[in-house]
Amino acid sequence: MVEKKSKWLIYGLAIVFGMALIALVVVEIAEQSFDAVSDFGPMPKFELTDGNGRPVNNRVLLGKITILDFFYTGMLATSKEMATCMTELQRACETSPDVCFLSISVLPDQEIVFPKANEESVDRERKKRLILTYGSKETVNKLLQEIFISKNKDISNLLLIDRKGHLRGYFDWKSDAKLKRLFRNIKKLLQDNS
């Protein structure tokens, strides 16, 4: 009788253990199936200026995970849509102080609105992690050429940059799937560097 009972107990435990093992393998395989974070090399050298006239260069990227975008407020419809998306992204990253935003104006002299970092509408926490910059036409064009055009990438994409200043991915901000991938990659970068 006791033997029979312990046999059932062993069977039961074996089944549960087997199921746990299968579950672990399935979850791991699913996790591995998501794209690995690519490395597109170091971010090209840049010298820009922020909304308060202070210089901004590659050093600003070190030690942080940065989401970089090029913006232009001249085309109101698109820029509004992009601004909404960027605000959503900033809100989504509020809980991770290591994630920062760097926005570069494409045509600073033609911007309808050049949002300054010290604008009242930008709350304090976000202000610390959001740098709005501009540069000379040549500087910005050179950056666009090196980052996007030479790599056949759309210049409206968002860029993910790791703590060492390396380009780690291009993401279409109009695609929910791409934004989900962006967050998965940010999570991986956060884990890698923790």
Added chain:
Amino acid sequence: MKLFQRFAFISTLATYLLIFIGGLVRVSGAGLGCPDWPKCFGSWIPPLSASDLPAGFDASEFNFTLAWIEYINRLAGMLTGILIAITAVLAIIHMRRHPKILWASIAAGILVAFQGWYGSIVVATKLKPETVSIHMLLAILIVSLLIYATQRSFYLQAEQKKPPFTYPPLARKLILLLWPLSFTQLLLGTQIRGSIEILLDRYPLLSGDRIFERLGWTVPLHTMLGVATAGLTVITIYLLLKIGRHASELVRRSSWLLVAIALLQILAGILIVALDIPPVGQVFHLWGASLFMGILLILYLEISRGEAGHG
């Protein structure tokens, strides 16, 4: 008769396995592995690579592993559905003189067909937490009907006289109390899971401890009710096994299993909070809850049989 019993029993096991697989699909992020329904990327068998996708599908949405995980879930669902349908047909053939078994089997058959269709709604709403919760609650209802039909059919073979077992009436009342309590726990659990999904949708980088901070009253309530459920379970089992004495083999085995699951559920809950919501922990926590409710039903039916004295 025996054929019905076998199919009813296998259908019950298959449904429990399907609940486990469903939980696994959810935590592995494969719920939308196939963005359409009933086909997967427009085909009855998922494509092997993004280049095989038919026109109209975004290649960036395709993930081979997730598509096949979801596809296996659908295949398992279909097989379980067929088993339950056969059980319902066998009930119509063999159980016409036993309306409780007949109608429980037919209801399970109808509900499993509805559940199959509802799967399309779950996909169409892009795994909206409420629809996923209803999908899971329907599965619990189906498995409960199957347990009822299976157990009753086994009683038909037993002697018609009153079984020689006696149980304290309070134990039966406590089981009646435990069922809505565990159902409430299940609802609360799905509510917590839904809230986590909404939070992660809004703040994808939120860590586990900060998620629980933001969930408010639901987690402490779920914990308190969990401890109360486990305590009540131990008291019930004590009454059944110590006071009731001549408990049947089924009552004894179910009782110990119930206590083990209740304690493991508390342990799983602690691990989920402590280890940043591990996916496998979530699957077993949910599966444990569904098993707990099923075993409660088995105990209730067995004790009621002892009290009422008929099969």
